[in-house]
Amino acid sequence: MSLKISEDCVACGVCLPECPVSAIAEGEIYVIDAKTCVECKGYFDAPKCAEVCPVDACVPA
Ligand code: SF4
Ligand code: SF4
Numbered sequence: 001m002s003l004k005i006s007e008d009c010v011a012c013g014v015c016l017p018e019c020p021v022s023a024i025a026e027g028e029i030y031v032i033d034a035k036t037c038v039e040c041k042g043y044f045d046a047p048k049c050a051e052v053c054p055v056d057a058c059v060p061a
Helices: 048-052
Strands: 003-005 058-060
Touching: 003 048, 048 058
Parallel strands: none
Antiparallel strands: 003 058
């Protein structure tokens, strides 16, 4: 299970340093590596990227 980043991403970069497993890569639209993302289980109560994203672009994959 993982999250993905939707087309709503505005490439603000806020999510990148928040990911505890470095699953997010920058780009024109940021990308979550589905194999690396653990949905923040064991780190936070809820997916951190979704929490910090200003445009709600981090969504269930
Ligand atoms: S849900 Fe957590 S582990 Fe997955 S990409 Fe977002 S911050 Fe990283
Ligand atoms: S916080 Fe949201 S808008 Fe900003 S780079 Fe991450 S996914 Fe894109």
